[in-house]
Amino acid sequence: MxxxxxxxxxxxxxxxxxxxxxxxxxxxxxxxxxxxEIYLCGNSLGLQPKLAAEYVNDELSQWRKLGVKGHFSGDFPWMPYHEFLSEGFADLVGAKVKEVVSMNTLTANLHFMMVSFYRPTAERHKIIIEDHAFPSDHYAVESQIKYHGFNPDDSMILLKPREGEETLRDEDILEAIEEHGDSTALIMLPGVQYYTGQVLDMEAITKAGHAKGCNVGFDLAHAAGNITMQLHDWNVDFAAWCTYKYLNSGPGSVAGCFVHERHHTNKDLPRFAGWWGHDKDSRFKMQNHFTPMESAEAWQLSNPPILSLAAIRGSLDTVKKAGxxxxxxxxxxxxxxxxxxxxxxxxxxxxxxxxxxxxxxxxxxxxxxxxxxxxxxxxxxxxxxxxxxxxxxxxxxxxxxxxxxxxxxxxxxxxxxxxxxxxxxxxxx
Missing domain, CATH: 3.90.1150.10 (Aspartate Aminotransferase, domain 1)
Incomplete structure (x- = not known):
C-alpha cells in the first residue's frame, strides 16, 4: 500500500x-x-450550516415579537432583506453588487431572463444549448421557442461531444457559434455540466457569442459556490443559479440571478414586471406606472420569503468565515x-x-x-x-x-x- x-x-x-x-x-x-456519513453529495444538496438555523430562528423570533413591524425593525428588517445577500452573491460570481439579486427559483429565473434576452426574429431565432442539458433547462428552452411560434427542431442547436467522447471540446463549441451565430438569438449553457462535472470556458463562449450578435447566459447551478467566476468582466448578459447545492441554503431555497449592468438602464428591454422590481423610492405611492430600478432588482416580481433568505445569509456568512x-x-x-x-x-x-x-x-x-x-x-x-x-x-x-x-x-x-x-x-x- x-x-x-x-x-x-x-x-x-x-x-x-x-x-x-x-x-x-x-x-x-x-x-x-x-x-x-461520508457525505459527497453537495453537488445535489449541501449540508446545513449551523448559522442557517440560527438566522432562521432569529426571524421567527422577530415575527413572533413584532408582527408586521418586522418589515422595518431590527438589525435585518424584512423590507430590504434580499439586499443583505447581494454582497455575498457578487463575491461568488464576480459581479457588482447591483448586478445580482436573490429571487424565485432557478428555472423560473431562466424563463424570466429569456423574456428579456430571447427576442427571436425570422432571421435570428435559434438557441444554442448542449444536447445533454439538465432536463429542466431543455424544457425551458423548448417551451420558450414554442411560445414564440417557432419549431424546436429548427431553432434548437444541440452541442454534442465527439463520437466516443464524454465531454465537449472548447473548439467545437466555438465552431458551432461561428457556424450558427448569425441565426442565433441566444446561447444558454451551463457553467459546470451537471452530468460530467466539466467546467465550460464561459469567457470564451461569451466573447464568441457577442461577436456574432448573440445574447449569452449561463445556468450556474453547479458553478455557484464551486468555482471562481468573473461574470461582470466576462461581459455575460445574464446568469441564474440555485443556492441549495454548493451554497448550502436548504432544499428548494430561493435562487440567485445576475444581469450585467449595461442592461439596467434599458427601459425598452422587455421583461415581466412586478411590485418588487419597481423603484423603491416610489413603490409605496401605489401608482400603476412601472418604473424599474436600475439594477438586477428590476427583474424581481414579488417580495421574497424571508425564512429562506435567512438560511442563505447563514450560508454566505459561512463562506465568509472560510475566507x-x-x-x-x-x-x-x-x-x-x-x-x-x-x-x-x-x-x-x-x-x-x-x-x-x-x-x-x-x-x-x-x-x-x-x-x-x-x-x-x-x-x-x-x-x-x-x-x-x-x-x-x-x-x-x-x-x-x-x-x-x-x-x-x-x-x-x-x-x-x-x-x-x-x-x-x-x-x-
Whole structure:
C-alpha cells in the first residue's frame, strides 16, 4: 500500500489544511450506528450550516415579537432583506453588487431572463444549448421557442461531444457559434455540466457569442459556490443559479440571478414586471406606472420569503468565515485532486473518470463509471451507500461524487475510495 493511500496520510493532510475548522460550522449526518456519513453529495444538496438555523430562528423570533413591524425593525428588517445577500452573491460570481439579486427559483429565473434576452426574429431565432442539458433547462428552452411560434427542431442547436467522447471540446463549441451565430438569438449553457462535472470556458463562449450578435447566459447551478467566476468582466448578459447545492441554503431555497449592468438602464428591454422590481423610492405611492430600478432588482416580481433568505445569509456568512470563494476553490483543487489521485492509483482498471483532468475544466465533482464486467454503476452505488457513503447516481451509468471544501475532509476521500474498492471487489467475486 502506498503512502498516499493510507489513513495516516489523509489525517496529515487534514491537519495541514487551514480550512479544516470550517467543517465544524456544519451539521454532518450520521449513520444508524452513530458514525458520521461520508457525505459527497453537495453537488445535489449541501449540508446545513449551523448559522442557517440560527438566522432562521432569529426571524421567527422577530415575527413572533413584532408582527408586521418586522418589515422595518431590527438589525435585518424584512423590507430590504434580499439586499443583505447581494454582497455575498457578487463575491461568488464576480459581479457588482447591483448586478445580482436573490429571487424565485432557478428555472423560473431562466424563463424570466429569456423574456428579456430571447427576442427571436425570422432571421435570428435559434438557441444554442448542449444536447445533454439538465432536463429542466431543455424544457425551458423548448417551451420558450414554442411560445414564440417557432419549431424546436429548427431553432434548437444541440452541442454534442465527439463520437466516443464524454465531454465537449472548447473548439467545437466555438465552431458551432461561428457556424450558427448569425441565426442565433441566444446561447444558454451551463457553467459546470451537471452530468460530467466539466467546467465550460464561459469567457470564451461569451466573447464568441457577442461577436456574432448573440445574447449569452449561463445556468450556474453547479458553478455557484464551486468555482471562481468573473461574470461582470466576462461581459455575460445574464446568469441564474440555485443556492441549495454548493451554497448550502436548504432544499428548494430561493435562487440567485445576475444581469450585467449595461442592461439596467434599458427601459425598452422587455421583461415581466412586478411590485418588487419597481423603484423603491416610489413603490409605496401605489401608482400603476412601472418604473424599474436600475439594477438586477428590476427583474424581481414579488417580495421574497424571508425564512429562506435567512438560511442563505447563514450560508454566505459561512463562506465568509472560510475566507471567500477563492480560498475555498484553492482547497477544492487540492481535495478533489487528492481524490482523483487515489482513484487513479487504486482503481485505474475498474473505473473511468469522465470529468476533465485540467483544473480550469473541472470543479469539485468527479463523475465515475464502472468498467467491471457483470456489474453496473447502480449496483456499485447501492453497495457504497449501504456502507455509509452518500453520493448520487445519474442514469445510465454515472456515480457523481463531490468532495465539498467547506465540510469534506481528506479522510472522507480516503474512506470513500476504500469503500469503493471493497464494493467493486464484492461485485467481482
Amino acid at each position: 502506498s503512502t498516499l493511500f493510507s489513513l495516516e496520510h489523509a489525517q496529515k493532510l487534514d491537519a495541514q489544511d487551514p480550512l479544516n475548522h470550517i467543517r465544524n460550522e456544519f451539521h454532518i449526518p450520521r449513520q444508524d450506528n452513530g458514525d458520521e 471567500g470563494i477563492h480560498k475555498l476553490r484553492q482547497k477544492s483543487l487540492t481535495l478533489t485532486g487528492y481524490l482523483r489521485q487515489l482513484l487513479e492509483q487504486e482503481l485505474a482498471e475498474e473505473i473511468n473518470i469522465l470529468t476533465p483532468r485540467e483544473s480550469k475544466a473541472s470543479g469539485a465533482q468527479l463523475s465515475l463509471t464502472v468498467n467491471l464486467h457483470g456489474a453496473d454503476g447502480k449496483q456499485i452505488f447501492d453497495a457504497i451507500e449501504a456502507a455509509g457513503v452518500t453520493c448520487d447516481f445519474r442514469y445510465p451509468n454515472v456515480i457523481r461524487v463531490a468532495p465539498v471544501p467547506q465540510y469534506n475532509s481528506f479522510v472522507d476521500c480516503y474512506r470513500f475510495v476504500n469503500i469503493l474498492k471493497e464494493a467493486i471487489a464484492g461485485a467481482a467475486s
